[in-house]
Amino acid sequence: MPRVRDVQLYDEMLEAIKTLARAQMSQEGTSSLSLRGIARDLGVTAPALYRYFPSRDDLITALIVDGFTALAHTLEAADANHDCADYRGRFADICRAYRRFALERSVDFQLIYGNPIPGYVAPKEVTVPTVIQVFTVFSIVFIEAFNAGKLKPLPQDRLQPTVVAGLEQIITRNQVPTDVPVMYGVFAAWTKIHGVVMLELFHHLEQTVGDTALFFENELALLIDQLGFL
Amino acid sequence: MPRVRDVQLYDEMLEAIKTLARAQMSQEGTSSLSLRGIARDLGVTAPALYRYFPSRDDLITALIVDGFTALAHTLEAADANHDCADYRGRFADICRAYRRFALERSVDFQLIYGNPIPGYVAPKEVTVPTVIQVFTVFSIVFIEAFNAGKLKPLPQDRLQPTVVAGLEQIITRNQVPTDVPVMYGVFAAWTKIHGVVMLELFHHLEQTVGDTALFFENELALLIDQLGFL
DNA sequence: AATGTTTAGTAAACGGTGTCAACTATTAGA
């Protein structure tokens, strides 16, 4: 964070670098990120970038944080443009948004949920809050549905005591106003959707299941029933 | 594939290179693979490796193929050391083996199911057969359970027609001796397990769910019921 | 035993990379 003459210009440069970085990653993969290449596209030499990002890894961190918030916003938007009382519809659209984000902005998605980047460890104090943000969107629709009597979650006695304890910790730590069974539903849903999306994203499904989009819809419809959405 | 004086020595060198490559990947990530580094560890210069692998990508392909077969063997072993008629137990142990493989041999698992390596495209004619191999292990226990009347799969009318068509294609193409609903169960199971494992592997669960191992067991137990194993 | 051929490896080089230190314009303020 060097002293800056014009904040706006500085921010524009910051964005320009990140945009070019994303473009480069989407062509060549998340871990082939060339500072010299970015600099070249910007008509500038490589060391100039060090004024904006102390190192290649700091640039990556910025991209990850951006990715998380973008995903959170996307999910929120999907949730918002729906009738509040239509919990099945809201949940379905959040899941669809999750999938679309993964496929359309696969660079961001891979940065968030894919292989860790070699030699790079995300600073937890930066990323954890954003993880929560994504997670929260999922939770809200579950909680609201339950409170409205539109969600019949799995009874708590079907959960392992340690898992119950873990879920209780989340609830108290993040002050989520709900019970363990509802919280569990969030994870059951997330893990399922994530599995389908991950396999589709890396093309492990298309050679087996035919139409992956319809397969997703199929899984989603069944999942909604299993989760106890009424 | 150059002419070789001593086949055994050649194969030993091949294995040594791959072993060092895996070691390097497990320390630095799957995409930071340095031929020069491997050569250094072997007390040899970098171009010498080109006698064994035409390029860096061919080395990666070899590692991926190894990973697939290792995973398949692991799952087969897990299936084998169990009573044949205990279908719930067999399926559970296969899933546990899948998870353990992901966690213990995470390099191989990431090579198979993780982000593609920048600039590298896996030759399909090499990898697809091995994909089938892994998939087959999952299928067998489903088919045998169904034939023994120990599996009540989802009725076919709950599946989208296009998904049914896709599953029928797999069945005929790979000559799997079973019906669509059974085949569907395999995918429902795989996607779920894969999601949980993927999230645990990259540490997205441990900060939320407490004990990830027990969470897995929990999900597994519920899944087995949902799939219709009797 | 001497010769020619194949094998296994080396040395040098090319163009690429992230990063650092030192230096130079340009700009802003006193």
Next chain:
DNA sequence: TCTAATAGTTGACACCGTTTACTAAACATT
């Protein structure tokens, strides 16, 4: 106008995958 900070450059270092040309050792044949 002079000073100080900013925004960049140049040049270097050590690394990378890969290619080309070359060498030393081992083998087979005469």
